[in-house]
Amino acid sequence: MGEIFANYDIVGAVWKTIQLAVLSAIGATVIGTIVAVLRVSPVPVLRGIGTTFVNTFRNTPLTVLMIMSVLGFSFLLGLQIREDFADNAFWWAVIMLSLYHAAFVCEALRSGINTVPAGQAEAARSIGLTFKQSLLEVILPQSFRGAIAPLVSTYIALIKNTTVAAVIGVAESAGILATITENEGGSLPLFLVFALIFVVLTLPLGVLGTNLSRKLAVKR
Amino acid sequence: MNARRMGAAGAAVLIALGLAACGSSSDGSGDAAAEKATGKKIKIGTKFDQPGLGLKKGTEMSGFDIDVATYVAKELGSNAPDIEWVQAVSAQRETLLSSGQVDMIVATYSITDKRKEQVAFAGPYFIAGQDLLVRADEKDITGPESMVGKKLCSVKGSTPAQKVADKYPGVNLQEFATYSECVAGLVSKAVDAVTTDDTILAGFAAQDQFKGKLKVVGKTFSEENYGIGLKKGDTEMCQKVTDAINKMIKDGAWQKAVDKNFGPANYKPSTGNPPTPAACS
Numbered sequence: 001m002g003e004i005f006a007n008y009d010i011v012g013a014v015w016k017t018i019q020l021a022v023l024s025a026i027g028a029t030v031i032g033t034i035v036a037v038l039r040v041s042p043v044p045v046l047r048g049i050g051t052t053f054v055n056t057f058r059n060t061p062l063t064v065l066m067i068m069s070v071l072g073f074s075f076l077l078g079l080q081i082r083e084d085f086a087d088n089a090f091w092w093a094v095i096m097l098s099l100y101h102a103a104f105v106c107e108a109l110r111s112g113i114n115t116v117p118a119g120q121a122e123a124a125r126s127i128g129l130t131f132k133q134s135l136l137e138v139i140l141p142q143s144f145r146g147a148i149a150p151l152v153s154t155y156i157a158l159i160k161n162t163t164v165a166a167v168i169g170v171a172e173s174a175g176i177l178a179t180i181t182e183n184e185g186g187s188l189p190l191f192l193v194f195a196l197i198f199v200v201l202t203l204p205l206g207v208l209g210t211n212l213s214r215k216l217a218v219k220r
Numbered sequence: 221m222n223a224r225r226m227g228a229a230g231a232a233v234l235i236a237l238g239l240a241a242c243g244s245s246s247d248g249s250g251d252a253a254a255e256k257a258t259g260k261k262i263k264i265g266t267k268f269d270q271p272g273l274g275l276k277k278g279t280e281m282s283g284f285d286i287d288v289a290t291y292v293a294k295e296l297g298s299n300a301p302d303i304e305w306v307q308a309v310s311a312q313r314e315t316l317l318s319s320g321q322v323d324m325i326v327a328t329y330s331i332t333d334k335r336k337e338q339v340a341f342a343g344p345y346f347i348a349g350q351d352l353l354v355r356a357d358e359k360d361i362t363g364p365e366s367m368v369g370k371k372l373c374s375v376k377g378s379t380p381a382q383k384v385a386d387k388y389p390g391v392n393l394q395e396f397a398t399y400s401e402c403v404a405g406l407v408s409k410a411v412d413a414v415t416t417d418d419t420i421l422a423g424f425a426a427q428d429q430f431k432g433k434l435k436v437v438g439k440t441f442s443e444e445n446y447g448i449g450l451k452k453g454d455t456e457m458c459q460k461v462t463d464a465i466n467k468m469i470k471d472g473a474w475q476k477a478v479d480k481n482f483g484p485a486n487y488k489p490s491t492g493n494p495p496t497p498a499a500c501s
Contacts, residue, residue, distance in 0.1 A: 070394070071401055075410030085371065085394035169376050169395025178311065178377030185314040185338045 001189060004180060013176035014197055020093060020162040020172055021201070025155055027098025032105025037135065039106065040113055050106070058103040062164045065096045070168045086171065093165035097158060104154040112147025113139060115218075145216045152209030156202045173197060257301040264289045265308030265322035265449075269398060272423020272481045273328055281305055284419065287477035288345055288468065289326040292448065295464035310378075314338045317451050324461065325449035328417060330379070340454060341447035342461035342500065345468075347492045349440025350380045351418035353425060355406065356435050361413055363439045367391045373402035373411040380416040383442060399424065407433065417444050422487035431484060440490050458500035469494040 004010075038050030057065075069092035073079040081091040116139050124134030144151075163174035177194050184190075266285050267274035274285040286305075293303050308316055308327045316322045317339045328348070331341045352372075354361050361367065368390040374381035376395040384391055394411055396402055402414040403424050414421065418436055425434040448461050468474045474494055482489075 067396075067401060070396075071404060075405050075408050083392075085392050089394070166376055167397040169393075175376055175395075179382065180377075181311040182377050182379055183334060183382075185335055187314075 001193070004184060004190065008176055008180055010173075010176060013171060013173050014201075016090075016170065016172040017159075017162050018201070020090070020097065020165060020170065021159045023094045024097035024101065024162070025158055027094060028101035028105050028154075028158065031098055031102035033109060033140075035102060035106040036109035036113065039110055040135075042131065054103045054106055056103075057099050058107070060100075062096070062100050062161055063167055065100055066093065066164055066168050069093075069096050086169065089165070089168045089170050093162075093168060093170050097161065097165070101154055101158045101161070104157070105151065108147045108150035108154055109143060111150060112143035112145070115146035116142045142218050145213075145218050148209055148213040148216065152205060152213075156205055159202050159205070160198060256299065258297060258299050259302065260296075260298045261302050261304060262293050262296065262298040262324075263304045263306055263322045264293065265306045265313065265316050265325040266327045267309075268305075268307045269400070270328065270420055270423060271427050272485075273419060274326075275423075276305070276307075282481075283423070284346070284477055284481040285326045285328065287481065288448075288465075288474075289324070291468045291473055291477075292324070292326070292461055292464040295467065296460055313449060317449055320451065323450075324457075327449075328420065328444075329447055329449045330444040331447040335449075338452065340450045340452045340458055340500070341498075342450060342458045343447035343465055343497050344445035344495045345448065345465045345474075345497065346419065346446040347490060347495050348417040348419045348444040348446060349490050350383060350415060350442040350444070351421055351440050352437040353403070353406065353414040353421035353434055354412065354437060355409070356433055358412070358435075361437060363437065364388055364415075364441050367413065370413065371411040373405050373414045374416060375399055375402070378416065379444075380442075384415055403430070403434070413437075418487065418490065419446075419482070422482045422485040425487070426482060426485035436485065436487055438488075443492075445495070455500050462497045462500055465497045 035050050035053050038046045039054070041047060041050075070089055074081075074088060074092065080088055082088045120138055120142065121134060124138040125131075129137065162172055165172055166174035166178060169175070173194055177190070180190060266281070266283075266289060268276040270283065270285075273283040274281070275283050290300055290303065294300075306316065306322050308322065308325050310327075313325050313327060313329060314335065317325060325339075329335075329341075330348075331344060335341070352361060352364070352367070361370065364384070364387070367384075367388055369392070371392045371394065372384060373394045373396065374384065376397060381393065381395055385393055394402075394405065396405075399414065399416060399420060402411065405411040406414050407430070414424075418438075418440055421436045424430060425436055448465070450458055450461065468477075478489060478493075
């Protein structure tokens with residue numbers, strides 16, 4: 001086992017996984033929030049756009065999205081982000097992970113928004129706040145708090161889903177695992193080590209989420 | 221009501237046709253269908269997704285590995301109907317053997333010292349080599365040296381991909397999970413070449429939809445000895461399988477299998493074929 005760690009850049013691969021996860025989490029949060037706002041907006045067209053986005057990305061397998069990004073967008077349509085294939089695959093992976101999980105972030109947020117009593121929105125409007133103001137100052141802050149538990153689940157799923165990027169050749173954890181298995185043969189201890197790496201990455205997030213949701217819970 | 225009845229009749233005809241098609245295709249695979257089961261079951265691990273080597277289409281298996289495995293199984297006393305095909309993806313081959321889920325593995329399984337620590341090998345039954353698959357009108361690419369600055373595709377983590385990355389760092393390498401995606405990229409001109417064992421490449425070039433569109437460069441730059449993977453320590457089994465391979469090469473069945481599976485791609489096995497199987501240890 002020590003020999004394997006010496007011969008392969010496992011740390012580099014895990015670092016790549018973390019980069020993928022962090023960048024995609026940021027992307028998913030930003031896009032997801034925007035889509036959630038669209039879905040609760042009073043304008044039917046915007047609601048329609050939001051619903052279509054969620055239904056499209058939530059119901060498409062991530063593997064299909066990944067392969068489509070390189071095989072479809074990059075190869076057939078020529079939408080190459082970077083000249084170098086490895087960089088190109090990495091950035092497409094970030095985009096697809098962001099879009100896919102944005103759908104889940106949106107739904108988590110929307111469930112959070114639904115925990116805010118209608119009276120809050122009505123009160124905000126009745127004291128003269130605009131839609132934007134009541135959303136940013138009253139509804140969203142409370143809904144983020146209510147959405148912490150499902151959001152954390154989404155981020156944990158995102159971290160594990162970064163392994164799907166291996167199908168387009170991103171050199172992250174699952175990619176190096178494939179390389180090691182090819183050269184050294186498959187072994188249970190090795191798989192367990194990689195499983196453990198993911199536990200180490202996701203467990204703190206779960207603990208943090210539990211603490212946060214307890215601390216920030218809206219007292220009603 | 222009438223329309224519905226006609227629809228039902230149409231569906232029945234379609235199903236009957238479908239069944240007929242299945243029947244005729246299994247007859248086409250030679251005397252296999254005529255053979256009776258001997259009752260001596262054997263489980264063979266192979267690839268299900270590699271045209272020309274091991275491909276599962278419906279319930280029918282075809283390819284060079286399949287032909288070799290069927291021949292060897294017959295020598296061991298199991299006819300074609302006794303064989304249970306088990307999908308053996310690269311990462312699981314050692315585990316499948318050591319846990320006894322398969323009796324042997326015939327799946328483009330290169331004999332290496334590292335793998336010998338975990339499993340036993342009979343063979344080689346074929347010597348393949350890493351090569352390049354290009355579009356039929358390609359003139360610039362004649363070997364790995366001419367790939368610098370070109371776009372190459374291979375499978376993530378595979379030995380050929382690693383070799384190219386180590387030896388020719390100037391090559392722009394895209395990696396996918398399977399070769400089918402690479403071939404799709406090659407056909408759409410997004411990549412210039414696909415690299416892996418020449419047998420696998422020839423299998424793709426021989427597929428109906430790519431016939432005449434793709435060619436194997438034919439300049440191998442590595443040597444892969446395909447062996448039949450067996451459970452470690454089973455010398456008796458190893459000896460029997462080795463004898464079967466020897467017999468297959470001697471009585472012409474080996475050459476027939478090569479012609480049948482790789483012939484349409486105009487592919488000639490590299491020098492050293494047919495190989496001499498090594499003695500079992």
